[in-house]
Amino acid sequence: MATYRSLVVILALLSPADQPAATYACRADTRFGRHTLSLRQAVDAQAPATVAANTRFTIAVHSQQGTLPTEVKGFKLQEVRDLTLRIPVPANSAYLSATLTGGSGLNSTPSVQLEGNTAVLKVSGPIPGGATFQLPTLSVRLRAGGKGTIETKLKGTSYDDPGLTFQAKIKWKFLSTTAPVACYPDPNPALTRTAVT
Structure with missing residues (x-):
């Protein structure tokens, strides 16, 4: 249970508290069992207010800078790796x-690719404990459909359909453990709205 509490604090420090942030509901699968927690990821997005039908435009999703701690209540955060963000x-x-x-x-060199109908940003890392880091801005070029509205949202509806995943490696005394973490946005409001005219 102590390892779980330290993991919660670590995840809470992934992004500055004074930034606009998406709130993710997360589940960590540790050697001590499954535990749920909350994660704030400071993020904003830009898109044009209006576009004509069947024209090209770009949405940009920008994550703010964050810093990982080196130690929390005697537990050392060794690294975070294999971070994946889905839009x-x-x-x-x-x-x-x-x-x-x-x-x-x-x-590491981040990558982005289309998987199904989702743009997937991947960062293999590792990002060591204590490091300051910033994810790259993801710009997606789109073609507008018919008249209506286009909304940019984060992916994820449940722990089994996550929009953000990563691996957290923690050391306590002589024990190191890696916890896979799966997160989905809760709530999940639209980041941008574009009217198609």
């Missing part, structure tokens, strides 16, 4: 391409 292609639009820009402190 669904909005309804009433068609995917054309996706690019990544910026990002720092990731100790």
Whole structure:
């Protein structure tokens, strides 16, 4: 149980508390059992307010800088790795391409690819405890559909349908353990709204 409490604190510090943030409901599968927790990830997004039907436009999802702690109540956070963030292609639009820009402190080259109808940003890391890092901005080029509204949202509806996943490695005394963490946004309001005219 003590290891679980330290993991909760670690996840709470992934993003600054004074930034606008998405709230994720998360589940960590540890050697001590499954535990639920909450995670704030500071994120904002941009998209045009209006576009004409059947024209191209871009949405950009930007995660703010965060810092991992080195130690929490005697537990050492060794690293976070294999972080994956998923952004669904909005309804009433068609995917054309996706690019990544910026990002720092990731100790690997991020990648983005389309999986089904979802743009998937992957960072293998590892990001060590105590490191300051920032995910790259994900820009998705789309073609608008017919008249209506296009909303950008985060992916995820449950622990079994996560929008954010990663591995957290923690050391306590002589024991190191890696906990896979699966998260979904709760609530999940629209990050952007574009009117198609």
